[in-house]
Every structure is written in C-alpha cells, then in structure tokens.
Amino acid sequence: xxxxxxxxxxxxxxxxxxxxxxxADVFNRDTVGLPQNEESIxxxxxxxxxxxxxxxxxxxxxENFTGWHLSTDGGxxxxxxxxxxxxxxxxxxxxxxxxxxxxxxxxxxxxAASLNYDPSLFEDAPSGVGVYRSTPARLASCPQGTxxxxxxxxxxxxxAKAVATVPAGHFADKEWMDVGRSGSAxxxxxxxxxxxxxxxxxxxxxxxxxxxxxxxVRCSADLTDCTQPILISGAQDSLQFSDVTVGPDGRxxxxxxxxxxxxxxxxxxxxxxxxxxxxxxxxxxxxxxRQIAFEPxxxxxxxxxxxxxxxxxxxxxxxxxxKPRVFLTWDSCRVRAxxxxxxxxxxxxxxxxxxxxxxxxxxxxxxGDNYFPTISENxxxxxxxxxxxxxxYDTVFHNRQDVELATVNARTGQTMEIQRLxxxxxxxxxxxxxxxxxxxxxxEVFAKNDHAYVGYNANRRSVPLLGQGVPVPQQDNYLxxxxx
Numbered sequence: 001x002x003x004x005x006x007x008x009x010x011x012x013x014x015x016x017x018x019x020x021x022x023x024a025d026v027f028n029r030d031t032v033g034l035p036q037n038e039e040s041i042x043x044x045x046x047x048x049x050x051x052x053x054x055x056x057x058x059x060x061x062x063e064n065f066t067g068w069h070l071s072t073d074g075g076x077x078x079x080x081x082x083x084x085x086x087x088x089x090x091x092x093x094x095x096x097x098x099x100x101x102x103x104x105x106x107x108x109x110x111x112a113a114s115l116n117y118d119p120s121l122f123e124d125a126p127s128g129v130g131v132y133r134s135t136p137a138r139l140a141s142c143p144q145g146t147x148x149x150x151x152x153x154x155x156x157x158x159x160a161k162a163v164a165t166v167p168a169g170h171f172a173d174k175e176w177m178d179v180g181r182s183g184s185a186x187x188x189x190x191x192x193x194x195x196x197x198x199x200x201x202x203x204x205x206x207x208x209x210x211x212x213x214x215x216x217v218r219c220s221a222d223l224t225d226c227t228q229p230i231l232i233s234g235a236q237d238s239l240q241f242s243d244v245t246v247g248p249d250g251r252x253x254x255x256x257x258x259x260x261x262x263x264x265x266x267x268x269x270x271x272x273x274x275x276x277x278x279x280x281x282x283x284x285x286x287x288x289x290r291q292i293a294f295e296p297x298x299x300x301x302x303x304x305x306x307x308x309x310x311x312x313x314x315x316x317x318x319x320x321x322x323k324p325r326v327f328l329t330w331d332s333c334r335v336r337a338x339x340x341x342x343x344x345x346x347x348x349x350x351x352x353x354x355x356x357x358x359x360x361x362x363x364x365x366x367x368g369d370n371y372f373p374t375i376s377e378n379x380x381x382x383x384x385x386x387x388x389x390x391x392x393y394d395t396v397f398h399n400r401q402d403v404e405l406a407t408v409n410a411r412t413g414q415t416m417e418i419q420r421l422x423x424x425x426x427x428x429x430x431x432x433x434x435x436x437x438x439x440x441x442x443x444e445v446f447a448k449n450d451h452a453y454v455g456y457n458a459n460r461r462s463v464p465l466l467g468q469g470v471p472v473p474q475q476d477n478y479l480x481x482x483x484x
Contacts, residue, residue: 021423022460027069027479029078031147032056033463035431035475036067038440039455040100043448044108047136048075050455051100051112052477053440055433057083059148066096066114067151067477070139075453075479082145084114085154087130087162094118094162096130105179105221106187110134113177113191116162123203128165129175129193132157133223163191163226164217171196171203173212173240174441179221180246183281187221190252192232192242208265211237214256216244218284227284232277234289238262241310247317248379249324250281255292255315269339272298274313274328276356290356293348297333299371303343304391304398306436307428309371314442316375318384318410320353325410327351329364329373329386344398347373347388347406349413362413364406368392378447383416383484384408385447387454393425400425403456405445407484421454421480430459431475439475450484 027050028036034055042049047070054067064083072079084096094116101113110133117127134157142156154160166172175193182188192214199209214233219226232254233239242256258273274292279285298311313330328350333342347365352358364373369391376385386406394400402425407417429436443456456478462471 025478025480026461026476027078027455028477029081029147030056030476031463032059032467033465033474034058035434036477037438037457037475038098038100039443039457039477040102041444041446041453041455042102042104042110043446043453044104046074047072047108047110048453048479049102049104049110049112050477050479051102053098053100054083056147056151060152061149062086062152063095063119064152065098065119066100066112068102068112069477070136072136072140075481079140080142080144081151082153082156083151084112084130084132085152085157085160087116087128087160089116089128089162089165090126094127099174101175101177103177103179108136109221110136110139111177111179111189112157113175115172115175117171123169123171123196123198125168126165127170127172128162129172129191131161131163131177131189131191131219131223133159159223161223163219163223164193164215164229166195169198171198174242176243178244178246181250182246182252183250183283185282188246189219189221189223190216190244190246191219192216192244192254194240194242208262211262212239213237214239214242214254216254230284232256232286241312243313243315245315245317247324248319248377249317251324252279253315253317253326254286255313255328257311257313259298269336270298270300271296272311274330276326278355287355292328292350292356292359293361295330295332297336299331299333299342299345301342302345302369302371303341304369305428307439308437308441310441312372312442314373314375316377316384318377320410323353325351325353326356327375327384329375331371331373331388344369345371347386349386349408351413360413364408364415365390366392366418369398372442374443374445376445376447376452378450378452378484380449381447381484382410383450384410385445385452385484387445393420401428402426403454403480405452405454405482419482421482422458424460426458426460427473428459430473432465432472434475447484452482452484454480454482
C-alpha cells in the first residue's frame with residue numbers, strides 16, 4: 001500500500017440490473033466518495049468483519065489508512081466502521097497504512113493486521129506490522145465511525161501492538177496473519193511479512209537495489225507474548241507475498257514467492273518459484289523449504305487493463321480422508337506475448353499430501369482472463385472455496401470485471417461449480433481518484449460450513465467526490481454471501 005499512497009493522485013457486456021441491485025452489497029458508510037480496496041474477511045457466527053485500504057484516511061487527522069467494517073447480522077447491514085489506530089514503534093505513534101488482514105479466533109475474538117509506517121518518510125523511518133484485537137460487542141458499542149474525520153476511535157481496539165518492527169533503511173511490507181490452535185502452544189497468532197532492506201537512498205527507485213526476506217512472528221492469543229522475527233526465506237533475496245495458515249492439524253504452513261525482479265531490474269521476462277515451510281504443532285522451528293512450482297508466466301501486465309497486478313499465491317489446509325492436504329492457488333498467463341503482455345491468465349491449484357515433497361496440479365478457471373485468486377478451507381464443509389476476478393464475460397474487449405466463486409472438490413482438485421457473484425460487469429477505470437491504476441493487490445473469500453463470504457471492490461455506486469460536482473461511479477468495498 002505504501003507505493004499507492006505515494007501515487008494517490010491520478011498520474012458493456014454485463015447483465016442488466018437496477019440501481020438497488022448494483023449497490024445492495026456495498027459494505028461501508030462512505031459519504032465522501034473516496035476509494036476502498038484490498039478486502040480481507042473474517043466471520044464468526046453472524047459477526048462479519050471486513051478490512052480495507054480506506055482512502056478516507058486521507059482526511060483522517062491521525063493519518064490512519066486501514067479500514068474496518070463490522071456487521072452483526074451476517075453481512076446484511078453495517079453495525080460500525082472505522083480506521084485502525086496507530087501503534088507505538090521506536091517510541092513514536094505510527095499510523096495504520098493499509099494491507100489489511102482480518103481473522104476470527106476462538107470465542108469470536110476478532111483480529112486485524114496492518115502495515116504501520118510514517119506516510120511522509122516511508123522507508124526513511126522505522127515501520128512495522130500492527131496487530132489489533134477486539135470483540136464483536138466492543139466494535140458494535142464503541143463510538144460510531146463518522147465521515148469525514150471521525151473514523152479513528154482507539155477504544156474500539158483495546159489491544160493494539162506492533163508485533164514486528166524494522167529500522168529506518170528497511171520497510172515492512174505485505175503482511176499476512178492467521179489464528180488457530182497449535183498443539184501445546186494453544187491458540188496462537190502467526191504473522192508473516194516481507195522485510196525490504198534498502199541499499200540506496202531511494203529504496204524503491206532506479207536502479208533497483210533493495211533485497212528482501214520473508215520473516216514470521218508468533219504471538220500468544222492475547223498478544224502479550226511474541227517471538228522475535230524468525231527468518232523463513234533463508235538466503236533468498238528477491239521475494240514477496242508470504243501467506244501463513246495454522247492448519248486444522250495444528251501445524252503452521254508458510255508459503256511465498258521467489259522472483260527474478262532484482263536480477264532482471266524489473267524487466268521482462270519475469271518468472272517465479274513458489275516455496276513452503278512447515279512447523280510442527282506447537283513449534284516455532286520450521287522444516288526445510290519445499291518447492292511447490294516454477295511459474296515462467298507470472299501475472300504482469302494484463303493486456304486489457306492498466307491497474308497494477310502481481311501473482312500473489314495463497315494457501316489453505318484441509319483435512320482430506322483424515323490427513324492434512326495443503327493447497328496453493330495462483331494466477332499465470334496462458335500466453336506472454338513479447339515476454340511482457342499477459343493474455344488470458346488462468347487460475348491454478350496445486351496440492352500436496354506429504355508436506356510439500358510432491359505436488360499435483362489442476363486449472364480451476366473456465367477460459368478468458370482470470371486473476372487475483374483467493375482460497376478458503378471451508379471448515380465444516382467437504383469442498384474448497386476459491387474466488388477470483390474475471391474478465392471473461394467481456395467477450396469483446398476483455399476489460400470489464402466480474403467476481404467468480406468456485407466450489408472445488410478437495411479430493412480431486414477439480415472445479416465442481418462456478419458462480420458469477422456480480423450483477424453487472426465492473427468498469428475498473430471509473431473511480432475519479434485512482435482511475436485505472438489500483439484495485440488492490442488482493443481480495444478475500446472466507447468459507448465455513450458451505451457458506452462463503454467474498455469481499456471485493458467495484459465502481460457501481462455514484463457519489464459526488466468530496467461533495468463536489470455530480471455523482472459519479474467510485475470504488476467501494478462490497479460483501480457478497482453465497483452457498484457452495
């Protein structure tokens with residue numbers, strides 16, 4: 001999210017639907033017409049928490065940017081919303097800066113994670129990963145978040161802690177989080193992130209000189225006791241997009257991608273390798289890195305869209321025939337014209353029954369352009385839930401976007417059903433602030449007992465931007481529920 005904050009200034013084939021249907025699943029109370037994206041979902045009972053990059057943070061006096069949106073009636077209405085507050089890093093209060101992750105723990109405790117950094121200094125100041133803990137009752141009864149400057153209410157999140165920090169000259173990026181029971185350790189919180197180390201004054205400028213590492217932290221459920229960051233990626237130095245799962249077997253599974261971005265200076269052709277390490281129940285010691293797949297045609301750029309894209313692999317673990325099976329999903333180009341133009345990307349699935357020693361694979365999508373997959377174990381149900389964005393309903397231009405939800409057979413790895421969740425195709429370039437530059441790097445599905453919640457964004461609701469001009473379509477976060 002940091003690069004987006006720097007660039008926040010702007011440098012039909014769908015089915016017909018009435019206005020009510022178009023905005024029925026909007027999941028915020030935004031009255032000023034600023035964007036939301038990068039949705040994350042947690043659900044427990046009728047309590048649903050969605051996290052976002054919330055650009056109303058541009059108006060927040062404390063400069064917080066990570067949004068939260070709560071429903072206590074199964075997602076039908078918003079009970080409260082706001083921005084995650086600052087956390088203390090190196091003696092200073094540092095605001096939340098996006099890349100949201102939301103997870104529910106035992107007893108419906110609710111956790112949120114965010115990057116926390118100085119929005120003016122970025123890598124020139126200490127940064128870190130903040131983790132927040134609350135309850136549905138607290139979030140429902142704390143002060144209501146109000147536009148434009150009343151969205152930060154620290155009492156909503158009584159526990160707020162930087163669980164990992166990096167000094168100036170580094171930058172903490174792309175965290176992920178999971179909560180679950182892990183053997184003798186009981187319920188724990190695992191957080192992974194990328195530690196960028198800068199080797200030049202302009203860390204993210206040309207030539208590319210940063211290196212990075214995947215690190216992980218384990219905390220107690222109440223966040224009072226956390227380990228020091230654990231190096232996961234070994235000697236690898238060009239990588240990103242870690243994901244962590246506390247499996248139903250109590251093991252901890254961490255995946256990430258290794259790329260050639262540093263060696264190629266970001267020039268095509270690009271490629272990736274996906275890796276996994278596993279820790280036994282209760283342990284913070286991880287086994288060897290296992291290669292999942294080599295991907296020679298990772299996602300970048302799409303041939304008919306201008307927004308930023310990257311292959312972000314996501315994992316899930318499900319008990320199949322009494323044994324843990326780990327799944328990884330990612331997107332890849334069917335064709336890479338001129339080694340640089342991504343055409344008709346597809347959604348891949350790999351799975352292993354022996355903790356990554358061997359893998360099998362399938363393709364889940366049904367043709368066209370498909371990207372940003374997200375996967376959920378669907379605990380209590382027999383299938384997996386996998387969702388993604390698709391442009392396949394725009395048969396002429398391959399540009400307009402929909403959301404699809406796939407029911408996947410956990411035994412065979414094959415798609416059983418694909419549902420189109422969106423009532424009309426989305427024009428991703430329509431937002432007046434971010435235009436065609438950014439829709440987030442991910443969105444999320446969460447499923448349990450064959451009921452799936454999907455948080456995503458679209459530009460279907462028209463609002464005057466900051467109260468000026470006429471109502472125009474702008475980017476909102478949505479929440480749609482569907483059966484598997």
